[in-house]
Amino acid sequence: MIRFLARRLVGAAVLVVVASSGALLLAHLAPGDYVAGLGPGADPARLARERAALGLDRPFAEQYVRWLGRAVQLDLGVSFRYQRPVRDLVVERTAQTALLGAAALVLASCVGVPLGVFTGSRRGGLLRSAVRALSGVLVSLPPLVSALIVTVLAARTGWLPPLGAAAEAGSPLGHIRLLAWQLALPAVALALPLAAALERLQSQALAAALDEPSMTALRARGLPRRRVLWHAVRLSLASVIGIYGLLAGSVFSGSFAVELVTRWPGLGQLMVEAVAARDMYLVAGCAAMGSLVLAAAILAADVALYVVDPRVRPA
Amino acid sequence: MDLRMLHHRLTVASAVAAVIGLVAFAVLRDRPASPEAPAPAARSVPVRPAGSGSVGPPRCDTTGGTLVAAIRGEPERFNPLVGAPDNTLDLLSHLLHGRLVRIDRETGELEPWLAERWTRSADGLSWTLALRRGVMFADGQPFTSADVLFTAELLYHPSANSALATAMTIGGRPLRFSAPDPHTVVVTFPAPYGPGLRLLDSLAILPRHRLAAALAAGRIRDVWTLASPHELVGLGPFVLARYEPGRRLILERNPRYWRVDAHGRRLPCLDRVVLEILGDANVEMLRLESGDLDLTWYEARPEDLARLRRLAAAGRLRLVDAGVGLDPNMLWFNLAPGAHAGDPRREWLLDTEFRRGLSHAVDRRAMVDSVFLGAGVPVGGVETPGNREWFRPGPVRFDYDLDRARERFAAAGLIDRDGDGRLEDRHGTPVRFSIITQRGHTIRERSVAFLQEQFRRVGVQVDIVGLDFGALVQRFAARRYDSIYFGLERTTTEPAANLDFWLTSGSFHVWNPSQPQPATAWERRIDELMLRLAASADPAERRRLYGEAQELLEEHVPVLTFVAPRIYLPVSTRVGGLRVSNLRPYVLWNADLLWLRRPGDTTP
Numbered sequence: 001m002i003r004f005l006a007r008r009l010v011g012a013a014v015l016v017v018v019a020s021s022g023a024l025l026l027a028h029l030a031p032g033d034y035v036a037g038l039g040p041g042a043d044p045a046r047l048a049r050e051r052a053a054l055g056l057d058r059p060f061a062e063q064y065v066r067w068l069g070r071a072v073q074l075d076l077g078v079s080f081r082y083q084r085p086v087r088d089l090v091v092e093r094t095a096q097t098a099l100l101g102a103a104a105l106v107l108a109s110c111v112g113v114p115l116g117v118f119t120g121s122r123r124g125g126l127l128r129s130a131v132r133a134l135s136g137v138l139v140s141l142p143p144l145v146s147a148l149i150v151t152v153l154a155a156r157t158g159w160l161p162p163l164g165a166a167a168e169a170g171s172p173l174g175h176i177r178l179l180a181w182q183l184a185l186p187a188v189a190l191a192l193p194l195a196a197a198l199e200r201l202q203s204q205a206l207a208a209a210l211d212e213p214s215m216t217a218l219r220a221r222g223l224p225r226r227r228v229l230w231h232a233v234r235l236s237l238a239s240v241i242g243i244y245g246l247l248a249g250s251v252f253s254g255s256f257a258v259e260l261v262t263r264w265p266g267l268g269q270l271m272v273e274a275v276a277a278r279d280m281y282l283v284a285g286c287a288a289m290g291s292l293v294l295a296a297a298i299l300a301a302d303v304a305l306y307v308v309d310p311r312v313r314p315a
Numbered sequence: 316m317d318l319r320m321l322h323h324r325l326t327v328a329s330a331v332a333a334v335i336g337l338v339a340f341a342v343l344r345d346r347p348a349s350p351e352a353p354a355p356a357a358r359s360v361p362v363r364p365a366g367s368g369s370v371g372p373p374r375c376d377t378t379g380g381t382l383v384a385a386i387r388g389e390p391e392r393f394n395p396l397v398g399a400p401d402n403t404l405d406l407l408s409h410l411l412h413g414r415l416v417r418i419d420r421e422t423g424e425l426e427p428w429l430a431e432r433w434t435r436s437a438d439g440l441s442w443t444l445a446l447r448r449g450v451m452f453a454d455g456q457p458f459t460s461a462d463v464l465f466t467a468e469l470l471y472h473p474s475a476n477s478a479l480a481t482a483m484t485i486g487g488r489p490l491r492f493s494a495p496d497p498h499t500v501v502v503t504f505p506a507p508y509g510p511g512l513r514l515l516d517s518l519a520i521l522p523r524h525r526l527a528a529a530l531a532a533g534r535i536r537d538v539w540t541l542a543s544p545h546e547l548v549g550l551g552p553f554v555l556a557r558y559e560p561g562r563r564l565i566l567e568r569n570p571r572y573w574r575v576d577a578h579g580r581r582l583p584c585l586d587r588v589v590l591e592i593l594g595d596a597n598v599e600m601l602r603l604e605s606g607d608l609d610l611t612w613y614e615a616r617p618e619d620l621a622r623l624r625r626l627a628a629a630g631r632l633r634l635v636d637a638g639v640g641l642d643p644n645m646l647w648f649n650l651a652p653g654a655h656a657g658d659p660r661r662e663w664l665l666d667t668e669f670r671r672g673l674s675h676a677v678d679r680r681a682m683v684d685s686v687f688l689g690a691g692v693p694v695g696g697v698e699t700p701g702n703r704e705w706f707r708p709g710p711v712r713f714d715y716d717l718d719r720a721r722e723r724f725a726a727a728g729l730i731d732r733d734g735d736g737r738l739e740d741r742h743g744t745p746v747r748f749s750i751i752t753q754r755g756h757t758i759r760e761r762s763v764a765f766l767q768e769q770f771r772r773v774g775v776q777v778d779i780v781g782l783d784f785g786a787l788v789q790r791f792a793a794r795r796y797d798s799i800y801f802g803l804e805r806t807t808t809e810p811a812a813n814l815d816f817w818l819t820s821g822s823f824h825v826w827n828p829s830q831p832q833p834a835t836a837w838e839r840r841i842d843e844l845m846l847r848l849a850a851s852a853d854p855a856e857r858r859r860l861y862g863e864a865q866e867l868l869e870e871h872v873p874v875l876t877f878v879a880p881r882i883y884l885p886v887s888t889r890v891g892g893l894r895v896s897n898l899r900p901y902v903l904w905n906a907d908l909l910w911l912r913r914p915g916d917t918t919p
Contacts, residue, residue: 032785036792042399042478043822044829049476050398053536082560083392083540092560155601263598265561273388278785 001306008302012295016288023287024067027280028060034080034278054080067281076288077281081274086285090267094289097259097266099179101251103187105244108194113240115195116202120210120236121229131199138196143254147189147261154185186262190254194247201243205236241304248297252290372577373908375584376891380911382585384610384903385593385602386564393547393555394526394539395519396469399478403590405806406900410566410588412519413550413573415444415463415500416512420896420904423704423808425513429458429520429550429573430500433512439852441503442512448498450573452522453554460494465523465530467492474535479517482812485849490514507850509857510809517806522548552583552907564590574907583907584892600885603632609887609911610902614640614880616757617688623885630888637882637895639701643694644759644802646673646750646766647874650826651794652834659744663727664797670872672723674713676773677766679877686761691878696869697816699879701897702808707862712869720773731774738774747776748797751790754781758880763800766877791825799825806898810861811849817864818842826873837867888912 035050051057055066067077076086115135119128138146153159209215209232218228256268263269267286274282390404395412417428427433430444450458471480471489483490488505495501508514525548529538539546544558550573553566566588574582591608593599600619602608604626615623615634627634648664655661663669679693692700695711713719724730729738729746738746750766752759760781767777782790790796803823805813815821819830819838833839841864848860868874882897889912894905902909 030785031782032787032789036785036788043481046476046478046481049473053476081391082389082542083536084542088542089560096561151598151601155605158605261598263593263595265559269561276783276785 004306005299005303008295008299012292012299015295016291019291020071020284020288021064021068024064024280024284025060027275027278027283028063030275030278032278034280036278067284071284071288076285079274079279079282079285081277081279081282086281089270089282090285090289093265093267093270093286094293096264097252097255097268098293100183100186100190100258100264100266101248101255103183104190104194104255105247105251107187107191108198111191112195112198113202116199116240117206117229117233119199120203120206123207132203135196135199138192139200141193141196142257143190143193144257144261146192147186147258150185150189150192151261186258186264189262190251190258193254194251197247198240202236202240205239206232209233209235238305241301244297244301244304246298246301248301249294252293252297373574373582374577375580375582375908375910377910377913378580378584379586381587381589382609382890382906382909382911383589383591383607385599385608385612386590387592387612388594389541389560389564389592392536392540393544394521394535396466396477396479396521397475397536397539402804402899406590406903407555407564408519409551409900409904410553410906411547411549411551411555412521413450414518414520415446415515418513418516418807420898421894425516435511439507440505441501444500444502444512446498446500447573450550451571452524452548452550453569453571454522454525454548455571456522456524456548458520458550459497460500461497462520462523463500464492464494465527466518466521469521469526469530469535470518472530472535474530474533481815483514483518507852508811509849509851509853510811511852513807513809514812520550553588556587561592563592566590572907584910585906588903588906603885603887606631606887609890611885614901615690615883615885617686617690617880618757620688620690620883623883627885633886633888633890635884635886635893635895637884637901638897639692639699640880640882640897641699641701641805641808642803643697643699643876643879644762644800645697645825645874645876646798646800647826648798649794649796650834650873652827654794655797659742660740660746660748663729663740663746664748666727667871668723668727669729670875671713672720672727672729672773673770673775674711674872674875675716675720675723676775677769677875677877678715679711680715682762682765682769682878686758686765687878687880690881690883692881694876694879696865697874697876698865701879701882704808705810705858705861707865713872717773724773724775729774736774737776745776746774747778749778749780750798750800751780751782751787751796752800753787754783759800759802762877766800804899808898810845810864814845814849817845835871837871841867 033051033056034054035047035056048057055063070077074087076090078084079086079089082089115131119131119135122128141149210228212232212235214235215228215232218231255264255266256271258264259266259268260272267289271283271286271290273279274286386403386406388401388403390401390407391398392404393407393411395404395408413429415428415430416433417426418424419426429447429450431447433442433444435442446458446460446463452458467490469475470477470483480489485504485506485508490505491503493501493503502512502515504511525546526535526538529535541558541560544555547555549569552569552572552574554569555564556567557565559565568583568586570581572582576582576584591602593602593612596611596613596616596619599608599611599613600622603611614637620634623632623634626632648670649655650665655664658664674695679695683689683691683693693711694700695714696707698706700706700708724738724746728741731737732739732743740746750763752763754760760779763777763779767779770777787799787801791799803816807813810817815823816825818824819827819833819842822828824830827834827838830838833842844860844864844867848857848864851857851860882901884895884901886893886902890902891910891912892905892908893902894908895901896904898904
């Protein structure tokens, strides 16, 4: 277990360095720089002073070495756009994205897994067919499209609070209520395709588990159907849990689109703004955090699988 | 197909149809108006012509409440005199800070503001301003002439690297500020300047007691940043109460604001202004429709007008006509010396007759209809009817006429030599060039697509290159382009404030910027005219000079303009005290006099 964890941690570190360095290089290579984006026709002398103040007049290799030297000390530089430490910005925004992703995953799991048990426990039935059909539609929706649909629905019907709804919160309980209120729309938008995917996965896994020889043996021993189903669900969960690592990845990448549409101030929106502004240290910081979160999610899923399924543990 | 399969397929189809129907019903039906939203008859607020006189003493029909407005993005910092300007910072400058004088954006008149009166010296170069007494910053510190002197020092200080400093120089020399006593400031211009004190409308007065130490220590860029919003103090109607990164800025009324209404009650009328960082016109529309937004940042897009008119007719919002915009998008060619070196197309790319032919090829009225959906007016110069003081009415000089277009092209040696419907030059090179425009800006993209089709009909081929803003600026700065379709966004109607565009030495003399010497006789003439305009105080003389400069520009067509958009502003029905301008910020320039109707109040 320890060797397993150590290997994964080293891999994660390499992934973070490569991803952030690549992002920094690409941001540098993109046409224009942060100062150019201040507008055409600006006084060239003033632009030159601005570039010097930001260190953009130095060769890229020098900028990169300086950045890397600070980055290993967890100093990711200062954002040109926000004039704040990149580390503080990405941590703040990652917390928002994590909140959104966690809410969406919880929502999707609470809806998708039970529905999957429902549809996988038996074949046939009008309601089961309707649920399967709906899942089929939703699972093919990219998060961008689901976010647009949910957003328009919210605005036209009032079923969900509007984008970035503002309200004053007095007490701590009020803050929690306010947060839940603001999170509702983006979380639903992100959770819809996830719930559908979980439903499909759980349904198929349960159907396969029910066909296992072990389940046949239980039925032959006279166990009630409910008890057999319980054992089959436990067996099927291993497949579903194993996929959470990949799901975390798609939640993270899907959240970028949802954040853009719903104006949720997360890492995705920050990265898009950073790229548009050519705020290269912020771009690198966002890439570093994104790859770190992804690596951590995959690792967590692997560890969870290790715990849940004794078959994957070494003898 | 057996019955079970058929049943399964029918069930699936029914479920899908039910989902689609539910979504369609929810999307397509209009929500009933909120019971709290009053439903007065929708009307437009006409724009008063400039110089129409006083609008009466300030008054609040109601007091209190929170106005919610959208902004495009966060400012880069909170100090308006450091670095480059941006629209959000300019808006915040109106809300948080005061200035010595103010231009009423509805009438165009200069108003006393922190300076209550002024006199001019005999030579016209010096202005003595008497400051209002008893004015305090939001933290209770008194406002004196020392703050004005400090502001000027900061403006021109190299460490601030202020973009405004360039605009506040006359002939490359800064204004001089002096203070004989705490309530008097003398502003001396280095050379005659026609607009006079109007130049000070853009100078926000900052607190010396809060910033002087940082400036002296060389740390002025490290204060009043997004990380330290609590340090802000100003003389404006509001103070920054809270900044939520990526979400909003919350401004609350400044209890020490100097201005009072006709009854002696301290302004502003509102308790609070919330600036929501939305950054997207679609999101703004949705928030406005759902009743959670009072003011949008963006003016109504042509494609949204039909829906907005229906909503206005239903009493759910107001659609305010702010008049014709000041800034038509422009198509200009790269006319810099050395441009297109070695390019076989060079001869006609630099040819005035070619550009005149292109102007003749464009049906501007059709462009108004198809690109702007009727919300625009045809123009042929850089001024529009929205600038009532400086616009010269008259026909477009090289207006739509395909025969004349072909004649112009022929005069430039461009004819269809092989009968394929496309023009070639004397050497057989196809007449084909690229237009760079800003990707994601739908009006510009649609406009360029329209132009491409118009030019195709006269045999000129166009390649459209959509670039993001940074890449476009880089191509412009590097002079690596055939032509660009883009627009300026002015903050004033005064032409002398736009010398960067008119003068050959200007960095935004777009077709050939930063010339050491004027490259052509007509540009030299425009330089002379504009410098005389800037120095002259005689309104009639200034109009004559500017008229001649505009005529020269239209004659030589270094830039082509086609349509000036009409500005429509969707506003919540509960907002009162509106005085709109066709200059940004369209409504919030007068935020201290905005008030909110109470629920159930149907007074127009």
